[in-house]
Amino acid sequence: MAPSNATPHNPHVVVVGAGILGASIAFHLTLRGAQVTMVEAGEPGQGASRVSFAWLNSYDKNPFPYHDLNRRSIEMWERFRRRLGADIDLVWGGELRWSITPEGAEALAARAKVLQNWGYPARLMDAADVRALEPDLAIGEMTAASYTDIDGHVNTGDVIRACIAAAEARGAELRTQAPVTGIQLSQVGTAPAKVEGISIGEQMIPCDAAVLAGGPDMPALAALAGVELSLYHTFGATILTEPIAPLFKHIAVFHPAHDRPPTVNFRQFSDGVVMIGATAPDNQHDGDRARTDSDVAEIMEEAAAIVPALQGVRVQDVRQGRRPIPRDGESIIGFSDTVPNLYLATTHSGVTLAPIIGEFAAMEIVDGATIDLLQPFRLARFRSN
Template sequence: MTKEVIVIGAGIIGASIAWHLSRAGALVTVIADSGAGGVATPNSFAWINASWGNPETYFRLRVRAMAEWKRLAKDLPGLPLAWCGGLCFDLPADRLEAYAAEHSAWGYGIERVGREQAALIEPNLAELPDFAMYVAEEGVAEPVAAAKALLGDAERRGARIVTGTVGALAISGDRVTGVVVSGEAIAADEVVVAAGAGVPAIAATAGIKLPIETPPGLIVHSRPYEKLLNGLVLGDRLHMRQTAEGRIIAGSDFGGGDPGVDATATARDLFAATKAMLRGAEGLELDFHTVGYRPTPIDGFPIIGRAEGVDGLYIAVTHSGVTLAPAVGLFATREILDGERDALLAPYGLGRFAQ
């Protein structure tokens, strides 16, 4: 029997889940109150990596997700990805060494580089570090374009895209049976809530409390410019990269920093620091800044899986959305359609917060 699944959210996580479900033969309806790309995804630094904040279990999930991006690129040619590498020097030398030693022991391809090597990797940096780490296998996605590509192909496979706001989950007994959009019920065998910062409010309509914070992150975007950066640069209080269309985007960390009380003034200061970090940037101009609200479970790790005590409901929310998207899409599809939960998701169910 073909399963009917509603996916709430058109960001990179929702788009990946919808695409994987459609490819596996499910009848998919995507519901979102914004266009393809959602709300958080357009404001993402879009770094694909397995670098930071990792116990080894989370590192393994992220490494698998990096591999799934490569698989996804083969399955969907033209996906906007670049395996450009990342040059990192945003920690004191002792902490950078400890990070490198730990991740190298886990098999991550970290190379220690000095000033001369850093200059070869990123020749347009005005201030070169004496010591840095370089991971050639890290990359970036253009997240909105990637989400649009996934949703477009899902539509070609029969998925339906509905613009609207989910007011509540439809419930019968202890089972979610669909959603209510503008007062109209839409039925499904399973509902996936992948609406980023909107997940807690939707889940609450089924009596499920999700411990999620939504810290703001400011990122500046230049106007398109000549090529200045080869890859990711993760410097002291300044992370930056150049997009496929030539925009330099930067934040005080990869998720964007605190915008403060005057986001426009903070953006001007950040952009000035970005220009000062680059040679040949005299003509670089600030185009706009964004403030994204990052859906972040309180322990920093994803919530991926079915809600306990409520049938027919699957939750997918994480701050590491761009990195994890293809793995989450694949694993969620297997769990929803076949009941198979991947071992890499074992630590990341909602039940961990009940303790």
């Protein structure tokens, strides 16, 4: 029997949005023989993906199916890199975090237990273990620590550029400065309306299927096809320093004193640049407003108090943007049930999830597969609640 979303063998697919999800999906579509047109409102990789802390992890992901999706995707990153054949500054080494309150220690131990029961190799540590792992860190007060050695981080800009270059090498076309303004639907008889083409102003690009990967702008994009998305966004910021000497011996991501706001997170690119993510200093407005210059100064002060090597280090860039978050915190992936050749892909943790969403979306679109692991993440779940 033909799959319900069957498209021609080499379908022409328009992918809207060239962030990490759109770029990964476009790349994987070309691997499966699709003809791809990528359409981007601005320039590739300037949305949430640019701001992202890009920690590849499944630490706080619940329930199990969502944790498992993230974990599987972490395991796919090496293969993704090999297929791209490019340097994407993929850094492994795990995540180290510690608490400074008794409640924080309890929470850390409880989470480590859940993760271990799910087969995720989190490990509780004491100060001596941390000192052995990272002898140069100023530990100070600590009630407990945990280390998850399969976590890593990546340079999202490099990934997006590599995906686009590899897709273009397989014949894909990229249209930039091309905001999508309409989705043309056609209806035959009583069958559900299907996407006929994607409009950029007066121009329409005909297609067999369309993918919407518009990050925080997904609700507006999906509304062009009459699809309602349960998605909100929060503001986030990351600060990049000038390059400095290596901060860590082993770890890739560092979350010290994660139970005392503002929490400050660290990772370091291979060129020495340190990326710092932080909650807003007053912790009252985290997520509902952009960071000010004085917020950034306070965050840098806090960061240098924990990592003395950052004292006096120059800030090179402050990235601000919106994180897309589906209403229940999990991903929205799959064909719309009202417009059957319209594929939706949006999520928080889209960096961790880029390899699995790219590969799975391409199979569902080109091969008509219905992937079991994606069933919990269909948009229709919001309607049945």
